[in-house]
Amino acid sequence: MKATRDDVVTADVLVIGGGLAGGFASLKAKEEGAKEVVLIDRAKMGKSGCSAFAAGVIAVCFPEEDNVEDWFKLTVELGDYLNDQDWVIYHLNEAHKLVKEMETWGVAFEKTKEGKFERRLMRCASDKEPTIKQIMFHGPQMMDTLRKKVLARGVKVIDRVRITDLLKNDSRVVGAVGFDTITGEFKVFKARATVLATGGTAYKSLFASHKMLTGDGHAMVWRAGGDLMHYERGAHHATCAWYDLLGMNIFVSLGAKFVNVLGEEFLADYDPVFKDHTKTYIYAGAMAMEHRAGRGPIFFDMTHFTEEELRKLRTVIPLSVSMMERGGIIVGDKFVKKMEWVPTNFGNIGSGGGAKIDLDCQSSLPGLFAAGDAACGIGAGTYGFPLIAIPFAITSGARAGKMAVKVASASPDVQINREQQEKYYSDYVSTRGRKTGIDPEHAIIRIQEVIIRPDVFLISREEAIKNALKEIEEIRAEEIPFLYSSDVQSYNLVVDATNMALCAEIWIRCLLTRKESRAGVMREDYPFRDNINWLKWIVVNKGIDDRIHITLQDVPLERFRLQPVRNLTLHPIFEAAKRRGVQWG
Amino acid sequence: MGIRRIDPEKCTGCNTCIENCPMNVIILDETKNKAEIKYLRDCQSCFLCEAECPAGAIYVSPHRERRIPLPW
Numbered sequence: 001m002k003a004t005r006d007d008v009v010t011a012d013v014l015v016i017g018g019g020l021a022g023g024f025a026s027l028k029a030k031e032e033g034a035k036e037v038v039l040i041d042r043a044k045m046g047k048s049g050c051s052a053f054a055a056g057v058i059a060v061c062f063p064e065e066d067n068v069e070d071w072f073k074l075t076v077e078l079g080d081y082l083n084d085q086d087w088v089i090y091h092l093n094e095a096h097k098l099v100k101e102m103e104t105w106g107v108a109f110e111k112t113k114e115g116k117f118e119r120r121l122m123r124c125a126s127d128k129e130p131t132i133k134q135i136m137f138h139g140p141q142m143m144d145t146l147r148k149k150v151l152a153r154g155v156k157v158i159d160r161v162r163i164t165d166l167l168k169n170d171s172r173v174v175g176a177v178g179f180d181t182i183t184g185e186f187k188v189f190k191a192r193a194t195v196l197a198t199g200g201t202a203y204k205s206l207f208a209s210h211k212m213l214t215g216d217g218h219a220m221v222w223r224a225g226g227d228l229m230h231y232e233r234g235a236h237h238a239t240c241a242w243y244d245l246l247g248m249n250i251f252v253s254l255g256a257k258f259v260n261v262l263g264e265e266f267l268a269d270y271d272p273v274f275k276d277h278t279k280t281y282i283y284a285g286a287m288a289m290e291h292r293a294g295r296g297p298i299f300f301d302m303t304h305f306t307e308e309e310l311r312k313l314r315t316v317i318p319l320s321v322s323m324m325e326r327g328g329i330i331v332g333d334k335f336v337k338k339m340e341w342v343p344t345n346f347g348n349i350g351s352g353g354g355a356k357i358d359l360d361c362q363s364s365l366p367g368l369f370a371a372g373d374a375a376c377g378i379g380a381g382t383y384g385f386p387l388i389a390i391p392f393a394i395t396s397g398a399r400a401g402k403m404a405v406k407v408a409s410a411s412p413d414v415q416i417n418r419e420q421q422e423k424y425y426s427d428y429v430s431t432r433g434r435k436t437g438i439d440p441e442h443a444i445i446r447i448q449e450v451i452i453r454p455d456v457f458l459i460s461r462e463e464a465i466k467n468a469l470k471e472i473e474e475i476r477a478e479e480i481p482f483l484y485s486s487d488v489q490s491y492n493l494v495v496d497a498t499n500m501a502l503c504a505e506i507w508i509r510c511l512l513t514r515k516e517s518r519a520g521v522m523r524e525d526y527p528f529r530d531n532i533n534w535l536k537w538i539v540v541n542k543g544i545d546d547r548i549h550i551t552l553q554d555v556p557l558e559r560f561r562l563q564p565v566r567n568l569t570l571h572p573i574f575e576a577a578k579r580r581g582v583q584w585g
Numbered sequence: 586m587g588i589r590r591i592d593p594e595k596c597t598g599c600n601t602c603i604e605n606c607p608m609n610v611i612i613l614d615e616t617k618n619k620a621e622i623k624y625l626r627d628c629q630s631c632f633l634c635e636a637e638c639p640a641g642a643i644y645v646s647p648h649r650e651r652r653i654p655l656p657w
Contacts, residue, residue: 043607047633052607140636160609181609206653211629212607241655243647244630291657319632323647342655441626445652452654489609489624 007188008175008416009158011038012408013401014191016163016176016217018045019052020390021372022197023146024098024397025404026155029195032405037155038189042162042181043212046147049199050349050373051393053209054139056250056316058390059122059132060099061092066131068092074132075388076562078279079381080519081535082230085560086359087379090399095391098398099135107145110136110316120253121277134253136316161187163216164495165424166194166224166368167416173224173367174414177424179432184488186428190416192408193367195400196221197393200235200354200373201503203451204444204496206344207237208244213349214496215503217374221355222502222548227364228540229376231353231503232510234457234520236284237346240339241297243327247313247320248300252276254309256302258283258341260295270576279383281520284343285573288458289582299338307333345457350389351377352520353507356539361400362407364541367414369404371396382519432491437482440493446475447500451507459573459584460511462525469508476501506548510538513550517571524584528568535564587628587650588635588643591620595642602634602643610634626650 013029015022018041026039041048061071075088103109110118119133151157163178167190175190201215218228238248248256257276260266270286271278278286287298305313310333314321324330329337348354355363355370357378363370372393380388450471451457455464480498485491516530517523536552543549557563577584588610591602598618603611608627611620611634620642622628628650635643 043609044604047605048607052633053631140633204651204653206655209629209631211627211651244649245647288656296657319636322632322635323630327647342657344656445654449654452656454656458656489627492609492627 009038009189011036011189011191013037013404014175014189014194015039015197017049017197017199019049019197019199019372019393021393021397023150024394025195025197025371025401026150027153028398028401029405030153030155032402034405034408039155039157040161040163041159044159045157046143048212050210052140052143053246054390056139057134057136057253059134059388060095060391062096070131078383081564082555083381084378085562090359091379091392091395094395098394105145105149107142108138138316166220167420168224169415169417171366173365174416179428181488181492186425188421192411192414193404195404196355196368196370196374197372197397198374200348201500202347202349203345203448203500205448205452207239207346208246210349215499218354219499219502222542224365225542227356228353229356229537231506231540232514232521232538233352233382235346235348235351236281236343236520238283238287238341238343241342242340243323245320245323247317250316251302256300259299259301260290261297262295266290269580282573284458285522287343288454289577289580293582297340300341301338302335303338305335343458345451349373351380351383360403361396362403367407369400371400431494432485434484437484438479440483440497443475443479443483443497447504451504460523465508465512472501472505472508476505506540509548509550510540513538522571522573527571527574529571530568531564531566587625587630587646588622589646590644591622592642593619595640596620597640599639601637601639605633605637
């Protein structure tokens with residue numbers, strides 16, 4: 001390992017993370033006149049994070065043909081009025097422009113014979129909102145095109161460097177430190193403004209191709225004393241129990257059905273309006289209830305798909321089709337088997353906790369902006385409006401890049417606090433130098449075993465959440481400080497486990513705080529959505545005692561246009577469970 | 586089970602799989618000029634290596650490599 005005390009990479013705008021949000025931030029920073037824009041990716045920009053594996057569909061409002069008011073209302077209603085409504089309006093008015101800009105670069109979208117975007121009714125949209133539609137794209141092609149564009153625009157892309165902490169001088173963020181994931185070399189970056197676009201945390205859990213998303217950015221913000229928000233909200237998802245398979249959204253949009261072990265299409269009882277197009281937390285909660293009633297396992301059925309529908313899948317998500325062919329699910333031009341499907345703790349991917357930002361993507365730390373899943377789902381409210389994560393990565397990334405340039409331009413040359421840099425270096429040397437102790441793989445599995453319990457992340461109860469908290473505290477105290485690594489590759493697992501454990505504790509403490517059931521928070525001891533007492537944002541930061549501090553902020557509804565009804569309503573999952581004869585409470 | 590095989594007969598040592606793997610699973614054996622699987626347990630079965638390999642030398646299994654707890 002080499003100390004780079006005199007080898008500091010300097011940037012006007014430093015972008016940490018090379019997915020859609022980071023890519024857009026770097027491009028827009030360049031367009032706005034930043035001279036030196038440096039983008040860091042822990043793998044290869046364009047091939048890491050969520051974006052390269054995004055499953056083919058995104059929700060984009062086209063004001064020239066859609067009813068924008070319908071989009072606005074549905075977004076706020078699905079978000080249970082915890083949205084920042086100003087962000088929703090900004091997002092809806094910006095996303096379509098950026099999508100059209102991507103098309104001019106050569107990003108391929110599915111088109112009709114007339115050359116228009118091919119659009120299908122989106123999950124959670126009914127005939128009452130006929131313009132809430134999604135468009136289809138090709139994940140890998142989109143990110144390959146973005147990478148080419150970023151390089152052509154003159155952004156300096158540094159691959160295979162993992163950022164571990166933010167550098168601060170007084171309260172201002174002035175750069176970051178990390179290590180080269182191949183050589184292990186310690187790296188230092190100095191920047192006038194920094195954009196965090198590191199994604200969320202998926203806890204290396206069951207969902208496919210998200211194993212590098214371990215909450216690095218959230219952990220960095222917390223350690224630097226910044227605010228995180230919306231961390232109680234689990235981004236529920238469901239996935240194949242057998243294979244690493246992506247594409248549930250597009251499967252559903254083409255007519256796939258969930259059935260229980262009795263062959264019943266049970267989701268019609270849990271959501272009579274949207275049925276198989278329901279919200280992801282309803283999928284997850286319904287699966288938990290069916291399992292509780294002895295009607296599991298749950299299967300995903302596409303055996304009725306036509307050759308044309310399969311052709312569409314081959315075009316949009318070719319990798320998933322390959323996997324299903326190898327797994328014997330698809331033979332020739334036909335789905336021949338149903339697949340077992342299970343809910344998964346998806347952390348806060350596409351919805352939920354992250355750095356608290358304002359409309360300019362400014363975090364609570366001066367000099368630091370956040371975008372995509374590194375930021376909290378501020379526009380989405382309680383629910384990642386289906387497929388909104390990708391367009392939010394675009395709009396927030398572009399916004400963060402632009403606003404970072406303003407801050408960078410207004411700033412004199414910033415200086416790194418050498419004492420802090422030295423401390424991070426000595427911490428890195430001592431942590432990486434540990435050759436005996438606890439295998440990080442052990443800690444990762446223990447964390448997963450705690451957070452994947454159905455009475456913690458699905459239909460939760462106070463006692464179970466408190467037990468989970470106790471166990472995560474034990475892991476953080478008794479395992480994390482003693483993790484060892486044999487080489488730089490396994491050191492990545494040490495960082496993974498450290499950040500995952502911190503994020504898990506923050507999530508569990510916030511879940512314990514919200515004493516109601518709202519969207520993905522489904523607490524059978526508090527089964528009502530409480531619009532009298534709980535129209536609140538939960539904000540987390542590190543106090544001077546280095547502990548997790550939680551504060552509640554009233555949603556600033558007085559400045560928003562749409563107003564909720566102030567009442568108590570039984571969460572739909574508990575209402576539906578009664579209809580299905582499932583016991584709870 | 587993730588990446589299972591890199592066919593040494595077909596591999597040209599072009600580095601494409603190594604450059605594209607998000608998890609640093611594959612390395613180049615410089616003496617043989619062949620790509621080799623080194624960190625199998627970190628493979629996330631994303632298929633990028635197989636999809637990008639210009640020589641068709643790689644096979645990825647759809648089964649998971651790591652043991653990940655199920656909710657039940």
